[in-house]
Amino acid sequence: MSLVLYDYLPSGNGYKCRLVLKALGMPYRLVQMNIVAGASRTPEFLAINPNGKIPVLVVAGRGPIAESHAIISYLAEGSALMPSDPYERALVWQWMCFEQYQLEPGVATVRFWLQSLKKTPAELGERYQERFQRGADALAVLERGLAGRRWLVGITPTLADISLFAYTHVADAAGYRLADFPAISAWIAGFKALPWYAPITEP
Amino acid sequence: MSLVLYDYLPSGNGYKCRLVLKALGMPYRLVQMNIVAGASRTPEFLAINPNGKIPVLVVAGRGPIAESHAIISYLAEGSALMPSDPYERALVWQWMCFEQYQLEPGVATVRFWLQSLKKTPAELGERYQERFQRGADALAVLERGLAGRRWLVGITPTLADISLFAYTHVADAAGYRLADFPAISAWIAGFKALPWYAPITEP
Numbered sequence: 015m016s017l018v019l020y021d022y023l024p025s026g027n028g029y030k031c032r033l034v035l036k037a038l039g040m041p042y043r044l045v046q047m048n049i050v051a052g053a054s055r056t057p058e059f060l061a062i063n064p065n066g067k068i069p070v071l072v073v074a075g076r077g078p079i080a081e082s083h084a085i086i087s088y089l090a091e092g093s094a095l096m097p098s099d100p101y102e103r104a105l106v107w108q109w110m111c112f113e114q115y116q117l118e119p120g121v122a123t124v125r126f127w128l129q130s131l132k133k134t135p136a137e138l139g140e141r142y143q144e145r146f147q148r149g150a151d152a153l154a155v156l157e158r159g160l161a162g163r164r165w166l167v168g169i170t171p172t173l174a175d176i177s178l179f180a181y182t183h184v185a186d187a188a189g190y191r192l193a194d195f196p197a198i199s200a201w202i203a204g205f206k207a208l209p210w211y212a213p214i215t216e217p
Numbered sequence: 218m219s220l221v222l223y224d225y226l227p228s229g230n231g232y233k234c235r236l237v238l239k240a241l242g243m244p245y246r247l248v249q250m251n252i253v254a255g256a257s258r259t260p261e262f263l264a265i266n267p268n269g270k271i272p273v274l275v276v277a278g279r280g281p282i283a284e285s286h287a288i289i290s291y292l293a294e295g296s297a298l299m300p301s302d303p304y305e306r307a308l309v310w311q312w313m314c315f316e317q318y319q320l321e322p323g324v325a326t327v328r329f330w331l332q333s334l335k336k337t338p339a340e341l342g343e344r345y346q347e348r349f350q351r352g353a354d355a356l357a358v359l360e361r362g363l364a365g366r367r368w369l370v371g372i373t374p375t376l377a378d379i380s381l382f383a384y385t386h387v388a389d390a391a392g393y394r395l396a397d398f399p400a401i402s403a404w405i406a407g408f409k410a411l412p413w414y415a416p417i418t419e420p
Binding site: 140 | 267268276279280282283284285286287288290291294303304306307308310311313314315317318319321322343344347358361362
């Protein structure tokens with residue numbers, strides 16, 4: 015299986031894919047895209063993903079897969095990162111859906127505005143307040159979900175942990191205070207001790 | 218397997234679960250929740266889903282599953298609604314992620330504001346414009362994805378079609394004009410001809 019990942023290194027969505035590829039020891043070719051400079055909206059890239067977003071994984075002989083959670087589910091099927099028990103699998107999907115619908119639109123969007131687009135909260139106005147609050151609410155749900163647990167589902171790390179870790183561990187860059195969330199902080203420390211952990215912007 | 222679905226009949230997210238249960242002929246008990254009156258924020262319901270949202274499926278002997286896409290993935294595993302080919306599975310997930318991140322926050326949110334909360338676009342202001350545009354962009358992506366195809370992935374209906382159908386077929390209630398999207402309109406007609414089709418608010 016020959017794999018090419020179109021990605022932007024500061025992207026937490028791309029990072030989820032890079033972590034899974036590293037955890038599973040799968041070789042791949044990385045194509046770095048400067049999305050802030052419009053690289054994901056060129057005709058060449060739109061032919062690969064008409065939705066104009068990274069990450070995209072291209073599987074030789076089959077085609078492209080867009081959406082980080084579709085990519086990591088494809089890669090991790092049959093591995094220890096995806097439980098075989100049907101109910102535990104459902105809980106992994108549940109956390110991934112939560113990440114995408116509640117945490118990512120808050121934490122990731124605010125981080126992108128502040129860090130990649132260099133905007134200020136004052137410039138962003140009401141949109142900033144709404145998205146920041148959404149992220150704060152999501153972090154509170156995650157904190158409750160991690161209370162008394164080492165990993166989100168079962169007793170080993172799964173796609174749920176990788177998905178939630180991607181933007182949560184850099185939430186300080188979006189103006190949140192991770193130190194206020196003891197369960198999340200302990201989980202982040204545990205995640206960083208995994209043998210396949212790598213920093214977010216490492217190619 | 219004894220199943221209880223906590224749901225609100227106008228919800229497209231709940232409808233996805235009801236359609237899958239009906240398509241697969243799985244018996245279940247429906248608990249109707251009036252979410253507009255706060256039924257999903259009571260202490261009793263928060264004990265089932267701390268995130269305070271419907272739909273939730275409770276599996277006897279295991280526990281609750283939240284998030285519509287986690288629920289339908291759990292129910293459909295091993296059925297014809299979820300392909301066995303790994304690449305086709307990935308494309309089903311890709312469309313479901315797209316639905317949740319782009320179409321639902323546009324079309325479903327605007328529909329909920331107008332239809333369930335009885336707000337007007339003028340009252341909603343900038344938030345309405347932003348969400349309406351997001352839905353319009355998503356419908357354009359879906360229209361391109363359906364061009365020349367009967368179903369989104371493969372040659373039979375899958376979870377991808379159920380997921381996207383749920384809010385798309387009622388997009389007129391959010392102020393879109395489905396007649397402007399010929400591929401979507403043909404796909405909706407095909408979906409409504411399926412033997413397990415049922416209207417959205419049918420218990």
